[in-house]
Amino acid sequence: MGLTEMTVDLKNPPEEVFNKATVYSPVFGRHLRQILGVGGYTLRDIKKGEEIKCNYLSFVGNPEDFEEEVTDLRSMCSGESMGEIFEYEEGK
Numbered sequence: 001m002g003l004t005e006m007t008v009d010l011k012n013p014p015e016e017v018f019n020k021a022t023v024y025s026p027v028f029g030r031h032l033r034q035i036l037g038v039g040g041y042t043l044r045d046i047k048k049g050e051e052i053k054c055n056y057l058s059f060v061g062n063p064e065d066f067e068e069e070v071t072d073l074r075s076m077c078s079g080e081s082m083g084e085i086f087e088y089e090e091g092k
Contacts, residue, residue: 008057010067 008014046052060069076083082090 008070010070013060013063013066014057 042052056073057070060066072081072083075081
């Protein structure tokens with residue numbers, strides 16, 4: 001997790017998080033499931049133990065959930081909780 005997630009004001013989400021104005025595309029809409037099913041790719045090999053990082057704030061879809069989502073992210077970063085992926089991988 002980047003510095004942004006740790007220092008963001010819970011009561012004032014950054015504009016860029018929810019300001020994702022796009023023009024609706026019927027083509028995109030028709031093929032959304034296919035587009036979402038296509039996995040990401042790396043620009044180089046990832047070494048064992050390396051972490052893939054991104055700005056997790058971009059995954060918050062609903063402004064009403066912003067405070068809860070950021071609080072959860074902070075909890076994971078501080079080691080208080082492990083997060084859903086870790087729990088899934090551990091079979092919990």
